[in-house]
Amino acid sequence: MSSRTRSMFAAVCAVALLGAGCGTTSTNAGAAGGGPDSAEVCDGPGEEYTIGVSQANVAEPYRVRMNADIRRAAAEVEQFDEVQFLDAAQDNSRQVSQIRTLITKRVDLLIVSPNEAAPLTGVVGRAYNSGIPVILLDRKVNGDSYSTFIGADNERIGRKAGEYLAEQLLPEGGEIVELRGLSGSTPAAERGRGFRAGIEGSGIEIIATADGQWLRAEARSKMAAMLKAHPRIDAVYGHNDPMAEGAHLAARTAGRAEGTKFVGIDGLPTPSGGIKAVRQGRLSATFVYPTGGAEAITAAKRILIDCESVPRKRTLPTQLVTRENAAEVYRRLNSR
Amino acid sequence: MSSRATDDEPTDSASTSTGGSAPDAATPETAAGTSTSEGWSAGRQSAGDRSSGARPSEVQRAGRSGSGGVEALLRFQSLFGLLLVFLASVVFSPRGDDGEIIFLTSENLFNLVRAISEIGIIAIGLTFVILVGGIDLSVGSLLGLAAVGSAVLLTEDDFGVLAAVSVVLLAGLVFGLLQGAAVALLRVQAFIVTLAGLQIARGLARLWSGGQTVPITYGSGAGQAPLSFSLLGERTFDGIVPVPALIFAVLAVLAVAFLRGSAFSRHLYAIGGNEKAARTSGVPVNRVKIIAFGICGLCAALAGIVHAGQLNTGSPNAGISYELDGIAAVVVGGTSLAGGRGSMMGTIAGALLLGVLNNILALNTVDTDLQLVIKGLVIVAAAAAQRLWPSR
Numbered sequence: 001m002s003s004r005t006r007s008m009f010a011a012v013c014a015v016a017l018l019g020a021g022c023g024t025t026s027t028n029a030g031a032a033g034g035g036p037d038s039a040e041v042c043d044g045p046g047e048e049y050t051i052g053v054s055q056a057n058v059a060e061p062y063r064v065r066m067n068a069d070i071r072r073a074a075a076e077v078e079q080f081d082e083v084q085f086l087d088a089a090q091d092n093s094r095q096v097s098q099i100r101t102l103i104t105k106r107v108d109l110l111i112v113s114p115n116e117a118a119p120l121t122g123v124v125g126r127a128y129n130s131g132i133p134v135i136l137l138d139r140k141v142n143g144d145s146y147s148t149f150i151g152a153d154n155e156r157i158g159r160k161a162g163e164y165l166a167e168q169l170l171p172e173g174g175e176i177v178e179l180r181g182l183s184g185s186t187p188a189a190e191r192g193r194g195f196r197a198g199i200e201g202s203g204i205e206i207i208a209t210a211d212g213q214w215l216r217a218e219a220r221s222k223m224a225a226m227l228k229a230h231p232r233i234d235a236v237y238g239h240n241d242p243m244a245e246g247a248h249l250a251a252r253t254a255g256r257a258e259g260t261k262f263v264g265i266d267g268l269p270t271p272s273g274g275i276k277a278v279r280q281g282r283l284s285a286t287f288v289y290p291t292g293g294a295e296a297i298t299a300a301k302r303i304l305i306d307c308e309s310v311p312r313k314r315t316l317p318t319q320l321v322t323r324e325n326a327a328e329v330y331r332r333l334n335s336r
Numbered sequence: 337m338s339s340r341a342t343d344d345e346p347t348d349s350a351s352t353s354t355g356g357s358a359p360d361a362a363t364p365e366t367a368a369g370t371s372t373s374e375g376w377s378a379g380r381q382s383a384g385d386r387s388s389g390a391r392p393s394e395v396q397r398a399g400r401s402g403s404g405g406v407e408a409l410l411r412f413q414s415l416f417g418l419l420l421v422f423l424a425s426v427v428f429s430p431r432g433d434d435g436e437i438i439f440l441t442s443e444n445l446f447n448l449v450r451a452i453s454e455i456g457i458i459a460i461g462l463t464f465v466i467l468v469g470g471i472d473l474s475v476g477s478l479l480g481l482a483a484v485g486s487a488v489l490l491t492e493d494d495f496g497v498l499a500a501v502s503v504v505l506l507a508g509l510v511f512g513l514l515q516g517a518a519v520a521l522l523r524v525q526a527f528i529v530t531l532a533g534l535q536i537a538r539g540l541a542r543l544w545s546g547g548q549t550v551p552i553t554y555g556s557g558a559g560q561a562p563l564s565f566s567l568l569g570e571r572t573f574d575g576i577v578p579v580p581a582l583i584f585a586v587l588a589v590l591a592v593a594f595l596r597g598s599a600f601s602r603h604l605y606a607i608g609g610n611e612k613a614a615r616t617s618g619v620p621v622n623r624v625k626i627i628a629f630g631i632c633g634l635c636a637a638l639a640g641i642v643h644a645g646q647l648n649t650g651s652p653n654a655g656i657s658y659e660l661d662g663i664a665a666v667v668v669g670g671t672s673l674a675g676g677r678g679s680m681m682g683t684i685a686g687a688l689l690l691g692v693l694n695n696i697l698a699l700n701t702v703d704t705d706l707q708l709v710i711k712g713l714v715i716v717a718a719a720a721a722q723r724l725w726p727s728r
Contacts, residue, residue: 050701058704087704090656092647097451101698104444105430118551119647122569183547184652 035147036131041108042307049109049304050082052102056115056139057090060214061242062291065268066113066137069293077301092119099123103130109304111296113137117186121145133303137292139186144312148299150292152316154190157287161191161263162198164320165235169261169284173203174234177226179212179219179247181239191239191265207233212243219246227254235261241274241286248282265289267321269333279326288329290316414670414682417718418689425696439696446571446578452691453584454479454639454655456684458662459669460591461635463683464628466666469608469675470519470526472629474511474533475636475662479655481541482508482640487550487650490561497565505637511537512633516626534659541652550650568645580642587638588684595680604628608675665690668718686718
């Protein structure tokens with residue numbers, strides 16, 4: 001282990017001088033009930049730090065990109081010598097036990113992108129209360145036992161998508177279908193709710209919705225069925241780009257891609273991502289849903305190296321991507 | 337942990353000569369298999385060495401001298417594999433601030449057992465089904481259904497803990513019995529029946545929860561679960577032993593005891609070894625099969641209750657692909673997917689081995705992607721070791 005943890009242990013022992021003693025477990029580290037004390041976790045630029053990243057699921061391109069952003073940003077900070085990525089494969093239980101292992105290991109900082117809020121609340125709180133700073137990405141946990149939350153506002157993005165459809169794409173109104181994210185997932189609920197707020201009062205009517213489970217293949221088959229059922233579909237709103245792309249594939253197979261507009265969300269700056277799809281004309285527009293990976297490392301640097309406090313919440317801005325600005329946004333997001 | 341394993345060794349070696357060994361209705365085939373096996377294992381020692389890393393040579397010597405404990409280890413190579421991985425973990429464990437071996441801290445070991453408790457409970461149930469030559473792919477979905485059921489009954493329907501747990505366990509049992517009936521009476525292959533069961537249980541879980549994760553909030557008001565259910569997420573014995581780990585341990589002891597020399601266990605092995613021969617020698621094949629599937633469903637439901645209690649939620653997507661982890665534990669434990677060969681002790685060792693592996697890889701800063709590759713190789717190595725070095 002690094003000398004850093006050793007000095008931290010000494011600090012903890014000094015704090016726990018009042019008879020708590022130095023046990024073998026880490027539960028007696030950190031102030032009870034409170035989070036990590038910045039004086040305790042921050043050792044300045046002269047030390048090396050280990051960061052554990054607990055990712056909900058790397059089967060989603062968005063989360064792969066998040067990990068890549070974290071990796072790239074961490075590589076530029078020489079003090080972050082070890083960054084370990086664990087994938088929970090969409091399983092709450094697995095994510096909880098992986099975080100427990102990282103606590104046992106006494107990583108210096110945790111970056112967690114939770115699979116679901118409620119099941120992970122306990123273990124995230126445990127890490128935080130045992131003196132490990134926790135940065136939450138994309139999804140929150142309940143309560144406030146974490147250092148900072150970094151994420152975009154899904155409801156606002158959904159509303160912007162609705163407004164864009166109502167004002168730019170179909171100002172005359174029209175009949176559209178919605179391909180929703182996995183039923184039960186929070187982003188799906190928020191992107192659906194926001195969108196409805198965005199098209200309210202316009203002439204746009206959602207004539208059908210289907211659960212595309214965030215997946216391109218699933219969305220394609222659902223869209224194929226909807227194309228058969230509805231002779232007129234003016235536009236498709238996909239809760240993410242892969243689903244909008246899947247819908248586009250189905251429409252093209254049915255020979256109806258020309259008269260239909262496709263809008264997605266995520267705008268990943270990857271070769272297979274939504275920005276390229278907009279640039280190549282398959283999607284009319286997408287909205288960037290930033291991963292926050294680089295921002296998480298910035299926050300980690302402030303906590304561990306600069307000894308500064310970070311705001312409890314950071315809402316990342318979105319950006320509309322159309323054919324006009326796609327190339328420029330793609331370049332900008334990849335040059336950070 | 338390790339001490340418990342050694343306590344069990346003598347009893348194990350005893351069991352190999354009774355419940356563990358080829359049963360009365362053994363087929364000539366298995367009998368022949370055991371007689372050639374000794375010649376094989378001697379000839380293939382070196383190959384075994386290569387597959388299992390470094391096997392200490394004293395074990396070979398001890399094996400020849402035939403001392404009880406080592407003999408048992410050699411017979412129960414899953415236990416041997418567990419010991420090997422455990423020792424390797426101790427050696428390769430990162431050190432804490434005062435030089436302590438992090439892997440061996442009680443906190444870490446109990447975390448490890450807690451982490452595999454759900455898979456372990458599932459694997460215990462699966463062992464019954466796999467021993468009779470069946471398979472149950474529905475256990476992961478059934479876990480999800482049970483987790484959702486527990487959450488909905490406790491919160492929305494205001495059931496008491498005992499009532500909710502009983503209903504969920506009963507539902508799991510009935511689900512398993514129905515699958516067993518389809519396999520035994522309709523003569524549909526277990527793979528097909530339980531593949532359908534996987535879909536049905538997952539669909540029911542989504543329907544019951546409305547596709548939403550059902551949170552479990554505790555309290556005495558309406559729509560709140562009784563506080564006693566949160567015990568499943570706690571630790572007992574001065575806050576040391578996680579309750580799920582305790583449940584797994586108790587169930588493991590019960591299952592090992594149950595499979596030791598009971599008539600039922602002889603029937604299991606007989607059916608798995610040769611169903612026709614078992615039928616003609618008067619084994620109630622259909623009834624035993626149905627009961628085996630029932631036990632498997634019951635275990636999956638229990639795992640679901642533990643899951644819900646640990647996470648304070650019933651998620652309709654809980655337990656996806658757990659059936660494969662459970663089957664992996666059974667296979668690593670030396671039970672043959674063809675049926676008729678294997679042991680409960682092996683399954684428990686197999687589950688623990690996978691747990692230790694997960695844990696030590698994470699402790700050593702190995703990313704999950706590489707972990708998958710290593711785990712896959714270990715499963716293949718364990719299965720190959722069964723072939724080269726049969727446990728009986």
